[in-house]
Amino acid sequence: MLLKSRCEPYELMVMRILDTRAGLTNSERFQYLNLERGYEGELKFDALTEILGEEIFIINDLLLKVNNSYFQIDSVFITQGGIHLLDIKNFQGSCYLESDKLYSVTTEREYKNPIDQLKRSAALFRQLLQSHKQNYLVDPSVIFINPEFTLYQTPLDQPIILPTQINQFFTKLNKTASKLNEDHKKLAQTLLSLHQTKNPYTTLPDYQYEQLQMGVYCNRCKSFLVTIHKFDFVCKKCEEHERIEKAILRNVQEFSLLFPEQKITTNSIYEWCKADLNKRTIRRVLKRHYTSLGNTSNTYYE
């Protein structure tokens, strides 16, 4: 039973917009593409969990805090037999493990070892359970989701689930009898209530309003070469059509995501969209989808 579904990570959403509107440096782009790939892997994993029965609680994307340490767990499965902490990695290509370090075979580049990260999370998670007087078996695993991934020299005692073992992992979970009771429910509720919505250690590039490219861009190919035709924005590059109303809303969301402290007003969105739009059109869309606040000469939307 799915208790908490996954949302697109804030960091990814911002990076995606910055990539289109500001351009990223090489290392920022590398970070951005890693986030895209990671999220893609998590969604692939989520699709697999749909076969699991009702007697397993699934909590995705849990951000927890113990003392002053934050840690994030991609998926938590609560079963009668214990708690699975799962970290999902969408690595591609061939890697090898050597003295607890992870290297790419082709580039010799060293990666952050996901097993170390997971062990840290598991230790913190156990600490958290203890402080809430909950006594459960905690079983952490790193799941390598990408079928194009090979890991050489994998020690048998490592908490690793390789692409070829994923089916077996799910089959086994489904076959193991699990009966959840009130205590499990309470545990799930406790974990959900401890979820942190904002990670203060999120690293984002600095950005300023003035540095960003204003305007509406194509939802498909991200080109700013769009024109208005009747009720649609039409991309000159890929011919994608998007309803004007939908495009305006998409832009409002971007604006408020990047600048949460700025008010959404007809003027601010007009300037942000920088398109051949009537202010009245923008006002109408905002009125329809948001609540208007303030007085007539000073209306803003939330």
Ligand SMILES: [Zn+2]
């Ligand atoms: Zn396009």
